[in-house]
């Protein structure tokens with residue numbers, strides 16, 4: 025992680041806020057609080073310049089910005105009371121008696137504000153408290169500071185102890201933490217860093233805003249009362265960057281020498297409130313770091329005007345042991361950056377979390393050792409330390425993996441545990457576990473497929489790829505089981521490739537198997553366009569079949585005429601129709617099946633969970649005539665009579681919701697890991713759509729058309745918009761494109777067209793009658809015209825990266841070399857879009873999208889709706905951990921169905937939040 029990147033997102037310090045105020049003359053009423061904050065700092069900086077040593081040059085102040093203000097402030101303070109800030113005293117008398125400023129804070133904010141106040145209550149326990157009245161140390165009362173946790177006295181894990189069990193927290197501080205949702209130690213430890221700053225050793229150039237790490241020697245320290253209610257502490261640390269020996273005491277030494285460069289760090293903390301101007305308080309802070317102490321400092325640097333002098337207001341400082349070891353930042357560790365939460369500042373949270381880590385015992389891990397070693401997981405305590413105080417990014421990564429594993433594991437465990445509990449006999453339990461174990465091995469050879477399926481396979485115009493065959497065998501194995509299948513078919517997470525891996529034919533094979541066994545199939549797609557495409561595709565494949573009865577196939581969508589629709593419904597109810605392809609009309613109340621055995625849900629993420637569930641919950645399944653007869657003959661068939669249909673969901677882009685469904689333990693994954701042969705990578709170009717750019721693209725289109733290709737022109741809108749004049753519109757450009765490409769027929773496709781018009785246009789494009797198809801993003805989902813060879817996306821900046829990737833997948837589906845041109849109307853978007861030139865890996869692009877959209881999600885991505893929240897898992901890339909967690913849960917439950925052999929695991933499971941079940 026580059027420093028540049030990190031620094032962009034850090035809080036500004038007070039000086040910048042002042043500048044902001046100065047630069048906005050239109051602002052009539054200043055934000056008095058900030059104003060006063062800044063004035064206080066400016067004032068103190070002016071009246072108390074940085075520590076200087078011997079006769080070394082005066083250390084000048086922050087980048088000049090403050091001079092003017094500071095001088096003005098100083099004058100003001102000399103002439104009147106304007107800046108004698110007295111109103112905002114932090115503690116009331118009552119509070120004083122209960123809570124005291126304590127001395128070991130490493131809080132990281134420049135000035136002391138309401139929430140910083142708590143930082144001062146954080147002490148390593150015990151410490152020396154101060155009375156506000158006398159300045160004399162006064163013993164803590166039980167009321168003021170909690171005792172060190174009596175952690176391991178009972179069986180409850182420290183993780184689930186209330187936050188007050190952390191040593192040294194004042195009751196006020198506990199309250200604040202609780203109000204912000206940190207009720208337990210676990211909640212606190214699960215507040216993960218949003219990213220890490222890469223602490224650089226600063227031998228090279230030191231730039232403003234960098235997070236750096238230094239090892240040096242304390243040269244001086246002072247605590248200053250700057251005004252009646254404002255104080256600060258400054259520690260001066262000298263760091264030598266050279267091989268020679270430099271004596272810090274020798275202040276006359278030429279410190280600018282290239283060989284013996286010394287960098288001076290002025291660590292400053294500011295306090296507001298009369299209580300903190302107390303001399304004893306300031307003296308004790310001052311004496312905390314003594315001259316000659318060997319220290320490690322890490323944090324954000326700000327250049328001062330004097331060469332080699334830097335100010336740090338956000339920092340951590342640790343006194344190094346004699347041997348220089350055992351301090352968290354000494355070894356250039358990644359520096360955790362936390363998100364603020366409910367008003368609690370990141371620096372404060374960092375302190376409390378460090379404190380919590382110290383009380384976590386070694387033996388807190390409920391997951392059995394055997395599972396940890398089998399899946400190569402770090403111990404839970406190490407994971408907490410690794411995520412909060414990693415030695416390096418690899419350690420953070422292992423920690424993250426372990427914590428994600430936990431999220432997935434307990435969900436899987438809970439779900440499977442519930443399912444096992446519901447079963448009566450041991451045999452049933454074993455059978456269930458068996459179903460989920462080693463899914464990859466559960467395949468059925470195509471010799472054992474039914475005759476219809478085999479004939480269908482033989483009649484295909486191409487051979488299936490090995491992974492298509494494996495996927496079909498795996499699914500057909502499931503179809504032969506007496507337990508309803510709930511399976512997701514998608515392309516593999518891990519291979520780099522585009523969409524179009526050939527799922528449809530695999531699903532067709534599954535449907536054939538069911539039909540060949542005397543049942544019915546339903547195939548639900550999100551758009552009418554796709555329904556027609558699949559319907560026609562299937563009919564064309566069936567045409568080649570010989571020597572078996574061909575199944576009867578129907579199409580049912582919202583546009584099907586009502587008379588036709590009634591006939592189809594009757595056919596489904598009577599069993600005359602074997603398979604229906606359609607949109608969500610298939611799950612309408614009045615659609616009944618005679619013997620529905622499989623429901624395929626294509627592009628399933630487009631359907632709500634509830635819609636998909638309708639296949640399960642409604643009276644869609646009745647036994648076929650054949651199975652009714654069989655039912656009388658065997659118990660097994662009798663069970664089948666009442667079985668819910670198998671569900672085969674398909675997704676081109678696995679998305680979080682999809683994977684979350686998979687988390688529920690009863691949805692299994694089948695992955696296609698290769699592409700049909702002969703596919704060539706798509707050449708992608710990102711261009712700006714100025715005059716020249718557009719002309720170039722039109723030239724490329726013409727070449728493509730001359731060569732016999734077909735072109736998609738994708739527009740963000742249908743008609744021109746007055747509000748967004750920069751956007752090109754499909755309908756508006758139809759004429760001009762037709763004129764320009766005279767001799768090549770153009771077609772128009774968009775969402776406002778009637779269904780049959782859309783089908784007709786797509787059909788024309790497919791047949792080659794239309795060579796240029798102007799469309800909106802309606803083609804994004806599933807449209808398959810294998811010989812379409814070029815796509816131009818207008819105003820590409822209006823689309824998300826993943827969406828563009830999905831659109832681009834409409835070309836390159838055949839053996840012809842294809843290209844995709846993304847035209848951006850703004851120069852600034854070109855860089856963002858360039859990522860598509862480099863990669864055609866959907867997961868990589870989803871990630872890039874996430875990072876481009878902002879750093880807030882670097883470590884975590886929250887889910888919405890009914891789904892559980894995974895604080896750090898990124899479901900689109902953590903699929904392999906999900907699989908491992910699934911196997912681990914099976915392994916544990918295989919050893920002990922009721923978890924009696926793993927009491928801690930059982931306890932942990934019950935501690936975790938109740939499983940949240942999906943919408944329906």
Ligand SMILES: Nc1ncnc2c1ncn2[C@@H]1O[C@H](COP(=O)(O)OP(=O)(O)OP(=O)(O)O)[C@@H](O)[C@H]1O
Nearest residue numbers: 486487488489523524525526527528676700806808
């Ligand atoms: N084994 C194969 N060999 C050659 N072509 C194939 C093979 N399997 C599928 N195809 C063809 O590849 C194209 C893409 O297949 P399909 O539409 O099933 O992909 P998909 O996985 O559903 O893609 P998407 O999710 O992007 O729509 C189709 O034209 C299909 O006929």
